[in-house]
Amino acid sequence: MKIALICPNLGNYRRSSDAMPPLAMAVLAARCGQHPYVFYDDRVETIPESLDADLVALSVETFTAHRAYQLADAFRHEGKIVVMGGYHPTFLPEEALQHADAVVRGDAEGLWEQLLLDAGRGKPRRVYQNAGLPGLAGVRFERGIFAGKRYAPMELVQYGRGCRFVCDFCSIHRFYGNELRMRPADELRAELQSLDRKRLLFFVDDNLFSGEASLQALLALLRPLKLRWACQISIDVAREPALLDQLAEAGCRYVLIGFESLEPANLRQMKKRWNHVSGDYLRVARNLHQRGIGIYGTFVFGYDHDTPDTIRRSLDFALEARLEIANFNPLTPTPGSLLYERLRDEHRLLSPHWWIDPQYRYGDPIFIPRGMPADTLAQACFEAKKQFYVWSSITRRVLLGDQPFSWFNLLTASTANLISRREVYRKQGRVLGA
Ligand code: SF4
CATH class of the missing domain: 3.40.50 (Rossmann fold)
Incomplete structure (x- = not known):
């Protein structure tokens, strides 16, 4: 066959x-x-x-x-x-x-x-x-299929599956179940040793901070390999400065952090109140930058306490913190998330099957927010993205950032900004499927 x-x-x-x-x-x-x-x-x-x-x-x-x-x-x-x-x-x-x-x-x-x-x-x-969740021993990836195709120069790897949290807008929990599963250390080590060391590794785990013990075990495995890598990680990793030191020592160069909102009431509603356990966002950003770790910050808007002003203030924070990359997204209710079910039950979805609706265009409002008209939400997010990627902002954040100088970080941040700037315009307004 x-x-x-x-x-x-x-x-x-x-x-x-x-x-x-x-x-x-x-x-x-x-x-x-x-x-x-x-x-x-x-x-x-x-x-x-x-x-x-x-x-x-x-x-x-x-x-x-x-x-x-x-x-x-x-x-x-x-x-x-x-x-x-x-x-x-x-x-x-x-x-x-x-x-x-x-x-x-x-x-x-x-x-x-x-x-x-x-x-x-x-x-x-x-x-x-599957009736239950299979263990991850023996998980293999045939990366030969990627040869000759034009991808970003990265090697993707996976340590585990699942997340400790259950954020309202996220469907990870329903997909991977309630357990956190990690790959056996010897299998992961052998795989990492076989990858191209010159490339940035990216851990595809939805949250690499699966727990203090399992993160420590991974960092101990990575430290002697002297690789450079990036990951998605929950902000509570910044609670302990010693843990940030260990991240940097193990080769972490970039983290994607879901800041999501500056408003405590929104964080409560999205079941992400814990996002403030590491203190002030600005201090978190400085602590990461001081250790040579760049930040991709993501924000979502459309929760009940959002207004055009909260979007503007989030943009101001991202600029002040000199985040290397940022995304300002209208909240997207996808099937599998609590958010989707809640908005559907409240009859607030503008098109309940928006992903196959021929009228839907990328960036269009999907639901009726409480704090502003739907079109204003979509437009304010688009404006925030455009403002973040104007040339003067890129120069200030990337060339005059507050990290210790590193050619590697400078080059990756510059490239990522150029790509993100282009993507802001390329995706907006695109009809899905066309
Ligand atoms: S921390 Fe991230 S991966 Fe985990 S549930 Fe929240 S959004 Fe999803």
Whole structure:
């Protein structure tokens, strides 16, 4: 059975050099067994109109669902078996099954092999789902599938799955369940030693601070390897200056932190009150910068205590803190999150299936906020992004930042700013699937 693995884009267009290699596809490739496979990334290359494959597997997120469904319909029309996995089909299997023959819910390991076996016999089930959460021993990634494709110069790695928190807008918990699972240290060490040391590593874990003991164990493993890496991490890691020292000593160069909001009432509503346990945001930023760690700060707007003024003040903070990168996003209710269910139940969604609504454009308001008109929310977020990436801001934040000087950090921050500046304009207003 010939297999085609496909990572769909937001629409039928290609991106240039900022896409990250999709690690989920490397999981599937490593488990295709005897079956020959090809991999196409719709974000960086054109998918041939006719595929030499018997089975097509698509990894689908909410923003790529429309495009994935279009591709799936065309492949099924040609008589191919179409399979979908990832966040969106996990939360909305019935919707995905209108375009696919089978859906894999949650972790693919084990289920993917069973599906291939069933499909080979001509009898794939409609839904594949694990009864419990499989351990992460033996998780493998076939990174050879990324060779020759134009990706950002990064190596993606994974330490564990799951998060300790349950933020209102996030669906991680529902996808990965209540347990935190870590990969065995010896397997991770061997994998890290095999990667290109010149590249920045990026831990795809949704929150690398899975707990003090497991983070310490990872840092102890990383320290002697002398790698440079980035990660997504919860802000409570900054509570202990000694832990920040250890992060820096282990090679951490960038962290993505969800600051989300400056308003305590909003943090309470999003179940992220703990975001202030490390004290003042400005002090957190300084503590990270002093250790040579750059910051990608993310903010969401549209909670009940947000107004145009809270968006402006967040932008002011991001500029004052000289965050290397920042994103100012309107709150996006995605299936699988508590937020989506709450807004749906309160009849505040402007389009309950916005991801397949042909009228929806990237950046459009999705729900009715309480503190300002929906259009004002969308426009104020777009303005904040534009202001953050004006040339004078980039120069001040990147060239005159408060970090100890490092060529590596300077180059990566400059490149990331150029890419982010371009992306602000490229995505806005784009019709999903087009
Ligand atoms: S800390 Fe991050 S990954 Fe964890 S639940 Fe909150 S938003 Fe999701």
